[in-house]
Amino acid sequence: MSSGDYQCLVSRLKRVHYLGTAVGLLGWDEQVNLPPDSADLRAEQLALLAELQHEAAVDPQIGALLKNLVPVNADQAVVVREAQRDYDRVTKVPASFVAEKARHSSAAYHAWVASKEKSDFAAFAPFLQKHLDIALQEASLLGWGDRPYDYAIDKHDPGVTSEKLTALFGELQAGLVPLVRAIADSPVRAPIGVFRGFPIEAQRRFLREVTEKLGFNYRRGRIDVSLHPFCEGAGADIRMTTRFDPDNPLDSLFSSIHETGHGLYEQGLPLKAQGTPLGQNAGMGVHESQSRLWENQVARSHSFWAFFEPRFRGIFPQQLGHVSSDEFYLAVNEVAPTLIRVDSDEVHYNLHILLRFEIERRLFSGELAVKDLPAAWNVLSQDLLGLTPDCDRMGVLQDVHWASGSFGYFPSYCLGNMIAAQLWFTVGQVFPDLETDFAKGDFARLLGWLRTQIHEQGRRYQALELVRQVTGEELTPKYLLRYLQSRYGPLYLK
């Protein structure tokens, strides 16, 4: 093996990466800019680029190079290990299977939209069944036939298994349910309807100030408006989106801070390793830990608002004139159960995920048939959230994930919450006075720590190993429980 071979591998991996970023940019443009009747053209462009990206990824030269390469240092070892993993994944699945899955995803998505509108799960059930069959077949093709749900999880969070999640989530549930019940019994209620008439242009200015202070680099990214907020891009060009509602400025603000967390992670990946696994993120759980840490641990804190509340009031003096500081802080930290995951506060959010994990686990094990999904959902919803949806639209049909065949994705959200809390505890040990920075509008120490500990590692470690390396401990839900208790106890359980 020569260093020329390694460079050759890298340049082939970069082709796959650049095509992926082109696909990503066209996808971003589709959500942000695309004229309404140009969707067919965009579909053609995306299908062709996806085909070319697939061709680049299964390039037999990559396989041949990987077979002969002997890494000469630790970085090369990571690149070869992860490139092999990617190559196996993409080559073990025949192109015809990929095409069939893509076709079905499109059909299932449209069926889901129609079923959700009519709140008619039965109409969607055959599409979900086929998605499940495809997922089982894919696991089998990849050599995970005996553990198909582990495969689904591993796709998003390498190294994480259903067994580990069962243990982690069980412990989390045991601690979380009493906290939720106690808050439900509390007489304290966040004020309702106090935010009215926040002009969008002014919201935009405040948002820009906040995200810049957090450290988002607008020389390598931007924020625009789309129907659903998201963050797209890798390293050198990060496109975040948000949405504005004059009567709900906190929705835009917090979803933007969430996306900023994703964006900071991507901007912190080593640019010199761009296009190789060392320049890529370590999976969905770690990604979500970054968005959640900034959204929750940072931006719901007293210290954050010690700096930003006066600024927020300076921009919206009239709108906030009748809201006291205590009311404002309570509104920022409102806890109330809801049937809809994406509207959930950070305490209940985890219960929404436990529900979905349990459903997916049973589906993949064969304990639960697709047709029985609504009934199982409703029972779990009552158990965990204390609420039963009165229609499937508010229950089992609410999320897009299953409609697009994404199984094993939901756990990442809760993994992310646990990782965020554990990182938060660790950084608090390293810098006990960290929050005094926040009160001065300074987030550089936190970001610097995340940069070296998490961002700059790329895919060097899998999620659980990364947590172990950085926090000196196995992943545990106890820090999440401790954090939630410390955040919401003083507010609701006085």
Added chain:
Amino acid sequence: MSSGDYQCLVSRLKRVHYLGTAVGLLGWDEQVNLPPDSADLRAEQLALLAELQHEAAVDPQIGALLKNLVPVNADQAVVVREAQRDYDRVTKVPASFVAEKARHSSAAYHAWVASKEKSDFAAFAPFLQKHLDIALQEASLLGWGDRPYDYAIDKHDPGVTSEKLTALFGELQAGLVPLVRAIADSPVRAPIGVFRGFPIEAQRRFLREVTEKLGFNYRRGRIDVSLHPFCEGAGADIRMTTRFDPDNPLDSLFSSIHETGHGLYEQGLPLKAQGTPLGQNAGMGVHESQSRLWENQVARSHSFWAFFEPRFRGIFPQQLGHVSSDEFYLAVNEVAPTLIRVDSDEVHYNLHILLRFEIERRLFSGELAVKDLPAAWNVLSQDLLGLTPDCDRMGVLQDVHWASGSFGYFPSYCLGNMIAAQLWFTVGQVFPDLETDFAKGDFARLLGWLRTQIHEQGRRYQALELVRQVTGEELTPKYLLRYLQSRYGPLYLK
């Protein structure tokens, strides 16, 4: 040959097309959205997509299919003829030549920017010389070694030759110079500095109303802001750009109407033939005829402003309060010589092109050496425009075209003006009362006529044949001269 072969050809042509539109979209995004430090990534993405597009275009299967295909109808004959033309162009040039040309274009562009800043032609001369050498070599590779300038012209306007242009431009110059001299001697002057403080948001609203009335379909296109206005896209997704200056609302308006003309043409190409030559434009001259017709013949007319002036005044009552209708119309039709082509009025504009055509003609024939270009430019500038630049920045270095190796492109602008005027005359014969529509804000009859006569033809006819078909006459400058006389005579030569 089977109909399967034809479909196979079409599907391969579409791959080239869709890759081209993806390149176009990324290029548009670069001008409109790209964060400042993301340019390196965009360059990588574009280089890779251009390489893949080239690969798709030289696909030997296209050559094999073309060799055996016998068209079964007129449409197929057009597709086969034009696809063969494209295939020859792209396959007769080795990939190494294409790469060298791209590298040199990039270097020459940066050299031009620096030379222009210092007004130092000598520093740019070697780059221009190499561009010229490359152009001569390319003509030779394509089999046009004895007529290299004709090749450069033919690239932009198939079927047009230097000899034809010499005749057309000579006749145009003979008629134009006396008109320009007469206007120069006129005591009438457009009012200066009367437009001040037009808020951008209001300009944007007016612009939207105008472009929608003209017929631009915002369900298949949009308008954004960039440094230099342009129009990108094909058929199903047209991206126009403009720029706003509170003290120069007419600049934004007229450049946007110009881009709207380009956009209307692209939107009018037959969508069902998308990706084949029947769904593509007939060259730069025809394209420019569409932008000029809407910008000049339509939007500088009394009838256009009969409808829009009250609306414009309604949006800007204060700003226009002190400007009379006559002054306003004169400002819209200001004629004054300038050294800078892009700032020129439509009368002088053609003289700027004649100058550049003459320079290019002499360069390619060897009559003129690159080093002598500034001197030749200045003499021609004095002859044609009555002005001599006092530095090369205001003269020979002003345009980006030669910096990017685009020779034979300038004539298209003047061709476009002649075609526009000839079409304008013809449509006026067909609908003598056409302008009464405009005064009612109705442009549908004109657009409908252009749609059937020009847009829907795609690349069925080359420019000169298209003019013959539509107007029943060879292309002649007499309609342009007649139009200019009729527009500016009454204003300046009363």
